Amino acid sequence: MRVLFAILLIATIGSNQTLAGDAAKGEKIFKKCKACHVVNEEKNKTGPHLVNIIDRPAASVESYRKYSKAMKNSGFVWDEATLDGYLAAPKKYLKGTKMAFAGLRKEKDRADIIAYFKSLQ
Template identity: 45%
Template sequence: MGVGAAIAGTAIAAPAPKGNPAHGQQLFARCAVCHKVGPNPTGSIGPALNGVVGRMAGGEAGYRYSPAIKASGIKWDEASIDKLLQGPSKLVPGTKMVFPGMAAPQDRADIIAYLKQYGADGSRK
């Protein structure tokens, strides 16, 4: 079997698009119904997302996570957040996060770029 035949059966993932944080901020309005970022992110249904990139799933103090998220062992990096944004229940069956998912890879990359701007204290990096 030649190299071409071996490669033909292998799916090659496209590189993730470069995120645009300004557009991500606009898109985050959908997320802001349940999540907050920035100084004093209180009063939301979901956990605050300050410093979420690099944090363990279920790691925001004071938020009551579903057992599924707490047991997931996920560390929120760009790839895992991208998968979550495609459909939370696909990534973590049993999560209480109700979101139908976001199909466009560029939109997901933009939201991730926006979130990456925030440190754990809510300040912009």
């Protein structure tokens, strides 16, 4: 019985680590990115467009010429974990990135914005 309880506890803690995101809230949070990014058409602004960003390799928008060396050499693929890390603290997660954005400090905000990106794909 105790073992079963322990397993349940571990399973619960584990599932808490991936917060369920809310796409509608994520769309609102995306306003913070809009000065530099478009997500619904392949148009670059200060930053590259973010069409199909989930699972897209980093620095892969060919029409965007301003990627940093750090981004080009990162080898990142924008899966959920990588997006979560980068959006939390861009300059810490990728030293030398040109993205002038302080980061989304709240884990829930990041989960919501990732849910929003997923809803578009």
